[in-house]
Amino acid sequence: MVYTKNMDTTKSKMKKKILSDSNFDKIWSVDDFKNFPRMDVLKAFSDLAKEGLLKRAKRGFYYKSKTTVLGETSYTNIQLALSKAKSKCTFYCVSGIAGYNELGLTTQVPNDIVIACDYNLRSENKIKYIYRKRPVNGGKAERIVLDAIIDIKTIPDTTVEKTINQIKNLIKNNKANLKSLVKSAFNETVRVKSVIGAIAEEFDFDNDLLNKLKNSLNPLSMVYLNVGNALLYAKNWQIRAEKNEVFT
Numbered sequence: 001m002v003y004t005k006n007m008d009t010t011k012s013k014m015k016k017k018i019l020s021d022s023n024f025d026k027i028w029s030v031d032d033f034k035n036f037p038r039m040d041v042l043k044a045f046s047d048l049a050k051e052g053l054l055k056r057a058k059r060g061f062y063y064k065s066k067t068t069v070l071g072e073t074s075y076t077n078i079q080l081a082l083s084k085a086k087s088k089c090t091f092y093c094v095s096g097i098a099g100y101n102e103l104g105l106t107t108q109v110p111n112d113i114v115i116a117c118d119y120n121l122r123s124e125n126k127i128k129y130i131y132r133k134r135p136v137n138g139g140k141a142e143r144i145v146l147d148a149i150i151d152i153k154t155i156p157d158t159t160v161e162k163t164i165n166q167i168k169n170l171i172k173n174n175k176a177n178l179k180s181l182v183k184s185a186f187n188e189t190v191r192v193k194s195v196i197g198a199i200a201e202e203f204d205f206d207n208d209l210l211n212k213l214k215n216s217l218n219p220l221s222m223v224y225l226n227v228g229n230a231l232l233y234a235k236n237w238q239i240r241a242e243k244n245e246v247f248t
Helices: 007-020 038-050 077-088 096-102 140-150 160-172 178-185 190-202 207-215
Strands: 027-029 055-058 061-063 092-095 113-117 127-131
Touching (some): 007 038, 077 127, 092 096, 092 140, 096 113, 113 140, 160 190, 178 190, 178 207, 190 207
Parallel strands (some): 113 127
Antiparallel strands (some): 027 061, 055 061, 092 113
8 A cells, every 4th residue: 555645644544533523323424525635535444443542444434433332332233324425325215114214105014125326336235225326306205206116016004095095195294205206207218107196196287297297208108007086087198907806
């Protein structure tokens, strides 16, 4: 490794910043010190770990532990997963079952962590990264809702009908932005376009934008979902009941 003449200064400033941060849940990486030469930062991390200030979570990622009555603290898989996403992505958030649980779409607690992000990252161990675009003028909640519609048939401890009703409640309670969902749906699957369109029609959403979304659907493509009574305008959006179920 080749270090600069300012190696000691880099280490000193890094140490000062880490010590002044009281957040023991934080995982540190090179991206937290972008103003310093990369090789100097990596060497400083190694030195600080040898000194006991930091502990190595995995290559390039470190954390600051503390001793409590329950013993020494460590890091969680989700903290490490988010730190890895932060180092590569401009948008990322927890999605999958953990995200659906957070928004009340399921009561299931996940064994694996799913991170939605706008960069192709390799999954590892119990951490799965899925490529997803940032919602238009939206964020975490909107991304989770869009993903929930993609996974709507396989979300545990719920039904398609219950999931759609909960999404509508999130919109009513301003916990998910409908305009963002509609605009984002243009870049999503047929199922997402149809479900979001049918939901938006119930909210008397902007007709011009909804017509554009509807016209983006292939008229020969059908979306088969057992939505029960959750979508009043399901048929307007090419949503049909699966076998043995009829809309009322």
